[in-house]
Amino acid sequence: AQSVTQLDSQVPVFEEAPVELRCNYSSSVSVYLFWYVQYPNQGLQLLLKYLSGSTLVESINGFEAEFNKSQTSFHLRKPSVHISDTAEYFCAVSRTGANNLFFGTGTRLTVIP
Amino acid sequence: DVKVTQSSRYLVKRTGEKVFLECVQDMDHENMFWYRQDPGLGLRLIYFSYDVKMKEKGDIPEGYSVSREKKERFSLILESASTNQTSMYLCASSPSGRVDNEQFFGPGTRLTVL
Numbered sequence: 001a002q003s004v005t006q007l008d009s010q011v012p013v014f015e016e017a018p019v020e021l022r023c024n025y026s027s028s029v030s031v032y033l034f035w036y037v038q039y040p041n042q043g044l045q046l047l048l049k050y051l052s053g054s055t056l057v058e059s060i061n062g063f064e065a066e067f068n069k070s071q072t073s074f075h076l077r078k079p080s081v082h083i084s085d086t087a088e089y090f091c092a093v094s095r096t097g098a099n100n101l102f103f104g105t106g107t108r109l110t111v112i113p
Numbered sequence: 114d115v116k117v118t119q120s121s122r123y124l125v126k127r128t129g130e131k132v133f134l135e136c137v138q139d140m141d142h143e144n145m146f147w148y149r150q151d152p153g154l155g156l157r158l159i160y161f162s163y164d165v166k167m168k169e170k171g172d173i174p175e176g177y178s179v180s181r182e183k184k185e186r187f188s189l190i191l192e193s194a195s196t197n198q199t200s201m202y203l204c205a206s207s208p209s210g211r212v213d214n215e216q217f218f219g220p221g222t223r224l225t226v227l
Contacts, residue, residue, distance in 0.1 A: 032213040043218035094214040105155035
């Protein structure tokens with residue numbers, strides 16, 4: 001069985017401050033890891049993903065996440081947030097041979113002017 | 114460009130009504146999924162389908178059924194809507210044969226059952 005834990009349901013942060021959204025997973029097999037973003041009144045969009053290779057992955061809008069196998073984590077970071085980053089962020093995991101994604105409960109990031 | 118569309122963005126129905134939520138994808142994907150999204154609970158999988166006329170129960174199938182008569186269309190059916198089915202419903206699709214199972218989402222349907 002596998003699960004995804006996002007410990008922080010809400011994260012308020014001031015504009016231009018750094019942010020970290022935490023994600024931990026449990027799985028006994030190799031996994032693929034995703035961060036999706038949901039802007040207000042929209043569906044989910046892929047932000048970034050880890051499949052293999054370099055453990056640090058980046059998105060086009062300045063977010064990055066690092067796969068840490070020993071800590072079973074895939075935390076999302078951004079050194080300086082913008083108002084437009086206000087959204088809900090979901091961590092998800094799939095495993096080799098499966099067709100499904102397993103989602104965390106989401107973290108609502110609110111950027112304060 | 115990848116596209117998943119859902120028939121309605123907002124829907125209001127009465128208790129006991131039969132409700133159809135439609136999802137169409139234009140990417141020739143084999144896999145399609147229906148989730149409901151509720152505050153604090155994240156996304157929960159209702160049903161998914163790996164091929165035409167095939168369906169599998171997800172984590173919360175009770176009170177729902179699905180239909181997949183064509184590859185591009187996946188319908189979610191509430192046989193007799195109840196107030197506890199008020200929620201945001203998200204459809205997604207993914208191609209088979211990819212190791213990572215990345216899913217592509219529609220914009221969602223916010224259903225209110227009165």
